[in-house]
Amino acid sequence: MSSYSRFHRRHFLKFAGGAAASSLLMPSAALAAGAGDGWTKLLDRARQALDQHGDVIKHRDRLVLVDFSLPSATPRMMLVDLARGRRQLLRVSHGRGSDPAHSGWLRSFSNVSGSNASSRGAYITAATYQGKHGRSQRLVGLEESNNNAEARAIVIHGAWYSNDDVAARLGKLGRSEGCFAVSEAQIDPLLDWLGPERLLYADRV
Template sequence: MMSKRLILLCYLALSLAVTHVYSFNLDHRILIEIEDFELYARELYQDLDEPDLEYDAFETALKGYVKLKGEGQIKEHSLLTVIDMSVSANRNRFFLIDVDNKKVIHKSIVAHGRNSGGEFAKYFSNEVGSFKSSIGFYKTGETYHGKHGLSLRLDGLEYTNSNARKRAIVVHAADYVSSVFIKNNGRLGRSLGCPSLPKENYDEVIHKIKDGSLLFIYYPEENYMKKSLLANYRI
């Protein structure tokens, strides 16, 4: 069976042979046809060369990034954070991508809410007190020091996560997000709904993404994938 990466390479080769590719420059808001966006997304995915990053999560995140970047809502940032809740919590599923430089500059494990599931997240909510993760696009806010130390506030941009501030959904570090915890317990620990990260290199990551970058929590939930104006954005 052909690997996903080999299939994408074949697709790129065929597309380049028959399609004129427009230059893609988000800062100048150059509009392109959807066929060209798909080619751009696949080319960027290949350039990232990150086998842990699933294409569907990446492409969906990139659609929202393109729309919000074009609207000037993430003016200063070329950084895109993708959290893929569709895979095991024991895998790397937090990816910090420098879109302009076509690099994954950080990846790690990340926890989901305790009522979202065990090793695999399956249930999501925007309700206060649900202790579940919320899927969708977020804009990063300011940092503060709380019970978990340095923490990063998040503002939900969609109906699925609009209560992020009310629910105190923030990015923070936790002892239960580590390979040692997985080894001792069989799976990663869980949060009260926050995307919790390992302590290693945590401060550096938070200072990179704070103050207005885009963060996307992905899960192919049927209603969300149909209704989200960001996940379904077409240029």
């Protein structure tokens, strides 16, 4: 079994402290609380994607949701550990093409090469690698709305412009070229926790 396919509890718990003070570690059952809750709607869409793409998504014990309805300064990437009944919130950037004025709000999606925009829909996590942003993880888009993800090099990586101090100073994160960029402090524990062949689902609700 790959080291990335093992759940390292000590790494997961690191998210709850230090620079990630705004993060949550709560029972995932809380996702079902409250009619109209955006996270509940997003989780429902993710479960539908798991059913639709179950032949390629081998691991269904945990997944990642990204709610692009929220501003970039707000933690809007949710790690959902379905097996252990826990969830975690992190900050994550969106693409500059989705927010040309750098307002901190995603305005539009695009799947077009060169758009530098974020794409919506279901992704499967693939291999990790060392790139210009350090340790990163490739993503494969599973829907018409994001099936150019590999060609566009849309990945998960760490970046200084997603660090908590940027959000505190500017009231928003910097922008990526469409990648899911989290803080430099959180990228390693995130990738250790996530591993390959799991679902990342991004959308607005």
